[in-house]
Amino acid sequence: MSFVSPIKAALGRTAFITGGGQGIGRAIATRLARDGYDISIADLPSAKERVAEVVKEIEGYGRKAISVEANVKEPKQIYNAIEETVERLGPNLFVSVANAGVTQVKPLLECEPEFIENEVRINILGLMNTHIAAARQMVKQGNGGRIIGAGSIASYRTAENLGPYGGTKFAVRGFTEAAAKEWAQYGIRVNAYAPGIVDTPMWDHIDRELARIENISVGDAKAIRVKRDIKLGRIQEPEDVAKLVAFLVSDEGEYITGQTIKTCGGASL
Numbered sequence: 001m002s003f004v005s006p007i008k009a010a011l012g013r014t015a016f017i018t019g020g021g022q023g024i025g026r027a028i029a030t031r032l033a034r035d036g037y038d039i040s041i042a043d044l045p046s047a048k049e050r051v052a053e054v055v056k057e058i059e060g061y062g063r064k065a066i067s068v069e070a071n072v073k074e075p076k077q078i079y080n081a082i083e084e085t086v087e088r089l090g091p092n093l094f095v096s097v098a099n100a101g102v103t104q105v106k107p108l109l110e111c112e113p114e115f116i117e118n119e120v121r122i123n124i125l126g127l128m129n130t131h132i133a134a135a136r137q138m139v140k141q142g143n144g145g146r147i148i149g150a151g152s153i154a155s156y157r158t159a160e161n162l163g164p165y166g167g168t169k170f171a172v173r174g175f176t177e178a179a180a181k182e183w184a185q186y187g188i189r190v191n192a193y194a195p196g197i198v199d200t201p202m203w204d205h206i207d208r209e210l211a212r213i214e215n216i217s218v219g220d221a222k223a224i225r226v227k228r229d230i231k232l233g234r235i236q237e238p239e240d241v242a243k244l245v246a247f248l249v250s251d252e253g254e255y256i257t258g259q260t261i262k263t264c265g266g267a268s269l
């Protein structure tokens, strides 16, 4: 990664990010903090220590940061997390990023209902509830806002052994459009990022599972796909996704809404 963004002055605005304890969510949280946002990170209780590290990093940039526990499978926990964010950081919620997501790797014929339900509840129901909870607060504040969701190149083209994941990510595209249409009148823009193969713990998990299914060595599933699919010749860093988010929430992105934007180094071509 070559570019490190500068630390900018405080904006007096808050960004709320689910799943900000590691990977893409962490990169978005730290990038938006460097751009001047105070940050609220909602993650699972099991991520508490990792979130504490992110909070510490953000405080080092001179911004406020808080950790609010929430499992996005539980709508009430999402609403409580938004409420706690506003109580602790003030009624300045301007950005919400529904980033939390999971992927499970299995051939469709082996997928049990509980397995599918888990992915649907986190990846799409969690995103819908996070978007709506955040939008309600933004409408109440009356100053507009920016809502971002986690799509994927799987929002455009699914892959074998990732069927339920692809289904949820296609749905992200649909919901992004619907929310953008309804909330433009409130000055709220809604978009999603669609990354390719990002170097995070999620892809380490996918790699291990694909290695088992394809009977190859751990590390090879990722290496083969990076070499074969990514035209820009390197794996994607979480910070690459954060750059797109920083652009979308900024005034530079003022005419963009309802889009699920690929950032994948050409992997989808």
Ligand SMILES: NC(=O)c1ccc[n+]([C@@H]2O[C@H](COP(=O)([O-])OP(=O)(O)OC[C@H]3O[C@@H](n4cnc5c(N)ncnc54)[C@H](O)[C@@H]3O)[C@@H](O)[C@H]2O)c1
Residues within 6 Å of the ligand: 018, 019, 020, 021, 022, 023, 024, 025, 042, 043, 044, 047, 070, 071, 072, 073, 099, 100, 101, 102, 103, 122, 150, 151, 152, 153, 194, 195, 196, 197, 198, 199, 200, 201, 202, 203
């Ligand atoms: N890594 C990739 O290549 C890639 C590609 C395309 C899209 N995405 C999407 O980007 C998002 C982030 O991916 P990542 O690679 O950083 O994942 P990751 O697994 O590395 O991190 C996910 C974070 O979300 C949290 N989380 C998981 N379930 C949660 C829940 N129920 N409630 C609250 N928090 C929860 C985890 O604790 C963790 O901090 C996901 O939605 C993923 O589908 C990732």
